Amino acid sequence: MNDDKGLVLIIEDDPQTRRFLKSSLSHQGWRIIEAEDGKTGLDKVKNEHPDLVILDLGLPDMDGLSVTKKLRHLSELPILILSARSQEQNKIMALDAGADDYLTKPFGSGELNSRLQALLRRVSKSLNNSEIFETGQLKVDRVLRKVHIAGNEVRITPIEYRLLSILIRHAGLVVTHRELLKEVWSIEHINDQHYLRIYMGQLRHKLEVNPARPKYLLTEIGVGYRLAIL
């Protein structure tokens, strides 16, 4: 009925959540394989080559951080973290260790679907790596390094451009503070969040109609930033 979107591996120990994920995702055209602990999950990644992994942080046999690290060791496949509210710190650690995005329980199936699609897009590099990036009124020419909003060119500084282009590379996905600080500045500035606040503020004032209610440059509080795909 739906075209095949891809093969998703769900690593989750709670059978109810697995059932819910399986039924809602298969309705949206994803094929599903399941694993109930970290070890099985890693085996299935090796043997069945899924396109995406949905990883629960609270597994019985391994913590989310080490599963993420092992997965990254095996392949570059996108990882979506599922976390409970009490797992903030673990979530950030998993993201810094290479997970691509997260969803906090409880979440809707629509939200899940759009995250998975954003993840696949990053891998296929169709949108995020093309010469022109376009979402809503925002248009970025990545060859000429020019930024337009509603057809008007916006002058932005080299640092602001670097910040924006990293977010574009991960469009639709969260990028953690540490990742941005490391890539735009350097590893020595990995804890200097105030740099990020100031430059992100400037960028918002240039790109957003109302910087206090941003449409494009969204804040993932306590985690990082996300460039919204409209």
Add this chain to the structure above:
Amino acid sequence: MNNDRFADSAWHRLSGYFWGILTPLICTLIDWPLQPILGEASILMTYLLGVFLVARYYGRGASITASLISAPAFAFYFASPIFSFAITDIENIIGLIVMMVVANLTSNLLDRSQSQAELARQRENRSNALYKLSLALADASTQNEVARVAVEQINQEFTADSQLWFLDQQGSLLPTTHPLPASAADLAHQLARDQAKFESDGVSYYPFRYAQATRAVIAIRFSYPLQADPALPAFLDTFRTLIAQTLERLYLAEQARKALLQVETEALRNALLSAISHDLRTPLTRINGAAATLLEAGAAISEDEKQELGKAILDEAQRMSDLTSKILDMARLSSGEITLHQDWNAIEEIVGSALTRLDSSLQDRPVRTQLSEQLPLVWLDAVLMQQVLVNLIENAIKYTPAGSPIDISAEIAGEQIQLTVTDYGAGIPPGMEEQLFEKFFRLQTETQQNGVGLGLALCRAIVKAHGGTIHAGNVAGKGAGFTIQLPVHVPPALDLAAMGDGR
């Protein structure tokens, strides 16, 4: 009281004898050429002066030495017949006797006044030490700090090595500092049982008894025998009493705090139970009903009705999820389990992310933000502060008519950052401004509101943890206004070289 002082006094005594010998010789040398001019009585006076001076500065031993040498020197060189120790003149004999008596009396007086001065100095030192101890103890706010202060001061005042153990409830020992041998702990343990002072292996053990039990033990190894100075044991007792009193005060305060916490925890638990039983069961009932209808009625109900039931389930589940997270947050905050993850944050960003989070419940309500351009970065926990804003905005949504605007503003007011959320509803009933922030307090309004009454209590707990304040009031011409004041911190300078932005 310490070694240096002992060394000093030995040196002083030695130089006393030196001067005791030297002074009569000097007198003899001065008087010899003057002999033809001066009478024997005057010469005797110069010796007397010498003996007196020696007595004045060096005390009895030295002055008697001086007089014992002066007498034969005078007899030999000056008293007739000269160059003979014999003295024939009765005046000179009386003069010599007077000299001996003066030497003795002067030095006696001097010794007494010196020992009194020494005593006064010691008393002053000790009262200074006690004063210092009581000051330091008054500053100590935990039992461990008291232990540290006590050990430090005792080590300093008594030139000792000491260690203090607390006996926890099981009676085992909690070490605090560590200069003593390992066996000291066992002995201290023994003392805890026997409860009397004892000495072993050069280490003295004293119990601290307060609040009806031996609760701490101190072991002290003095660098000289405590009995060397009869005043020292009493001085040490005063020290120990002062320390025991402070420990008792803190112990009782801690007990009182625990008792209060227990009462509060109990109250919170009861309130939570009632909240859970009422506020969580209501949405559960609705979810149950809707899901059962969907399953049982199946094909009998229209597509629209199915949609509606599904939406009801979703809404109620969402509400339950919000409630549980609020209840959990409150429980974590109340138990002191939450630690702030503070960093530099922009107010604009926190406001923005709160609005993004509430996007679906705001629908098309106008939200007017007025954030001063001059706002500095603020040192706060962004996740928690976002929660504060979310709770305030949710409240505004809940208690005001659909479509009415919400104003959010932020500005610098003196040393504070002032953040306000104002709505255009009916406002807060007078007198309720403070009660709003109590746990499980809910305004009774005509429309049925769903909430546990934890939102504002959470806000206050979070803002307070940041060293700020939050207050409610009515704003003329608008509705209810909530004002948060947060302290301003000076953000670190940007390292422009590292920015590499060529600006």
